[in-house]
Amino acid sequence: MRSLQALAEKLSCPSCSGRVQAQKQSLHCQSCSAVFPIWGDFPWVFAQADEWKADWVQRFRFYLQHLHQEIQNLKMEGKLPDLLAKTKERLQHLIQAKTEQHRELEKLFEPLLLGKGPGYEQQLAAGTPLPDSQQLMGYYGNILRDWGWGDEENKLALDLLTGILGPNPLGTLLVLGTGPSRLAYDLHRALGGKDTIALDVNPFYLLVAERMLAGRNLMLHDFPIAPIDAKAFASKVKCRAPDAIKEGFQFLMADAMNPCFQSASIDTLLTPWLIDIVPQDFRSFAKKLNRILKPGARWLNFGSTVFHHRLQHMCYSREEIPDILQENGFYVMHVEETQLPYLRSPSSCQQRTEKVFTFLARKVAEVEVDAPFTPIPDWLNDPEMAIPLQADIQQQVIVNFTLTQVLAQVDGQRNLRQIAEIMAPNFDLPVTDVIPMLKRIFSRYIEGRSRSMNF
Numbered sequence: 172m173r174s175l176q177a178l179a180e181k182l183s184c185p186s187c188s189g190r191v192q193a194q195k196q197s198l199h200c201q202s203c204s205a206v207f208p209i210w211g212d213f214p215w216v217f218a219q220a221d222e223w224k225a226d227w228v229q230r231f232r233f234y235l236q237h238l239h240q241e242i243q244n245l246k247m248e249g250k251l252p253d254l255l256a257k258t259k260e261r262l263q264h265l266i267q268a269k270t271e272q273h274r275e276l277e278k279l280f281e282p283l284l285l286g287k288g289p290g291y292e293q294q295l296a297a298g299t300p301l302p303d304s305q306q307l308m309g310y311y312g313n314i315l316r317d318w319g320w321g322d323e324e325n326k327l328a329l330d331l332l333t334g335i336l337g338p339n340p341l342g343t344l345l346v347l348g349t350g351p352s353r354l355a356y357d358l359h360r361a362l363g364g365k366d367t368i369a370l371d372v373n374p375f376y377l378l379v380a381e382r383m384l385a386g387r388n389l390m391l392h393d394f395p396i397a398p399i400d401a402k403a404f405a406s407k408v409k410c411r412a413p414d415a416i417k418e419g420f421q422f423l424m425a426d427a428m429n430p431c432f433q434s435a436s437i438d439t440l441l442t443p444w445l446i447d448i449v450p451q452d453f454r455s456f457a458k459k460l461n462r463i464l465k466p467g468a469r470w471l472n473f474g475s476t477v478f479h480h481r482l483q484h485m486c487y488s489r490e491e492i493p494d495i496l497q498e499n500g501f502y503v504m505h506v507e508e509t510q511l512p513y514l515r516s517p518s519s520c521q522q523r524t525e526k527v528f529t530f531l532a533r534k535v536a537e538v539e540v541d542a543p544f545t546p547i548p549d550w551l552n553d554p555e556m557a558i559p560l561q562a563d564i565q566q567q568v569i570v571n572f573t574l575t576q577v578l579a580q581v582d583g584q585r586n587l588r589q590i591a592e593i594m595a596p597n598f599d600l601p602v603t604d605v606i607p608m609l610k611r612i613f614s615r616y617i618e619g620r621s622r623s624m625n626f
């Protein structure tokens with residue numbers, strides 16, 4: 172593995188931008204003395220590394236508890252009267268698969284020392300409100316695609332990207348949002364990479380990738396949404412890399428949106444399936460990436476362009492992307508759209524295809540970088556700052572007030588019609604019209620409760 176010292180030389184402190192130095196089992200900032208621990212064999216370079224770890228450990232625990240709960244529920248279902256013999260067999264197969272999955276993941280998460288924590292119900296109460304891009308299991312299918320389902324998709328991606336990059340040496344390759352890291356691994360091997368840094372914000376994928384690069388197996392299960400037959404409800408998948416990588420590859424837990432690298436420190440940047448899932452405006456993200464690249468360095472992007480920001484002006488079309496690159500100090504060398512198979516589980520009836528968007532750009536000018544991105548508004552970080560009165564907050568007050576008014580009528584005695592009679596003057600509607608409205612309000616409340624469970 173690449174030495175920590177060599178990585179440290181490229182890093183800058185996420186708190187104060189100071190230089191980072193390697194110590195025995197951690198990195199630390201030379202200016203503000205912030206410590207960046209090594210957990211799971213990779214450094215966690217965040218201003219509050221402890222908080223990040225605590226948060227992920229909680230999600231791991233919660234996920235394992237949830238898996239355990241699913242197994243108990245399946246066992247109960249298996250006792251229902253009048254089940255078909257084949258149904259019983261399918262349930263038994265699922266119980267077996269989920270039990271094995273639980274065991275394997277518990278072992279995988281061990282380096283993060285899960286220990287005992289809050290119970291399942293307490294975790295349910297706390298909930299875990301996360302952006303979609305940072306959910307523990309959000310890209311689980313990518314693990315199986317990268318290391319378990321065979322080489323077809325991985326080879327197509329590698330051939331496309333090596334064709335575009337050409338034979339030029341990669342120098343220091345930084346992969347942002349590397350996930351389970353097959354592409355980073357393949358490029359490192361195919362182009363004689365000497366110095367690859369694979370960065371992600373989710374330690375689950377890094378733990379998997381680390382094990383793959385060490386040449387070890389992982390036995391996982393595929394639980395496809397549309398199984399092709401009874402056995403395919405849960406198929407065992409052996410995940411393994413073709414060969415181990417011993418040198419020049421370093422994993423890093425850090426936030427791609429505020430990359431913790433020194434200015435002009437990276438030769439080649441890869442953003443695979445990332446630019447449209449981060450909550451930062453791509454125009455601002457491009458500036459941040461420009462800063463860390465050396466003059467003349469290349470940025471290769473590969474993946475979808477399904478930006479899903481709340482504000483439409485940030486949901487860029489493919490036509491807008493080259494303009495954004497140009498305004499941010501890049502010369503666009505190549506743009507390509509390629510139809511590719513995508514996350515095709517051999518156990519699934521669904522076989523998706525994606526028109527993938529690839530560009531290669533070269534840094535030709537410096538640009539001024541925006542303030543660090545935080546998905547949390549400043550007034551949440553600063554208790555002294557006035558909270559701006561936004562239209563959506565005002566709207567939410569009315570939404571919540573309406574919900575509270577309705578729920579407050581529940582006293583264990585009243586039925587829907589009686590509550591509708593009480594609420595009718597507030598809604599300015601006849602009772603008959605209020606009843607379907609109450610049905611929708613209560614249904615949304617019930618759905619909302621079950622939606623709050625994610626990891």
Ligand SMILES: C[S@@+](CC[C@H](N)C(=O)[O-])C[C@H]1O[C@@H](n2cnc3c(N)ncnc32)[C@H](O)[C@@H]1O
Nearest residue numbers: 304313348349350371372373426427428443444
């Ligand atoms: C769509 S997946 C793609 C994974 C991988 N590149 C691939 O092609 O399979 C997006 C990846 O970006 C990571 N990610 C999301 N937000 C991130 C952030 N702010 N910093 C670093 N990684 C992030 C996710 O954890 C996930 O691994």
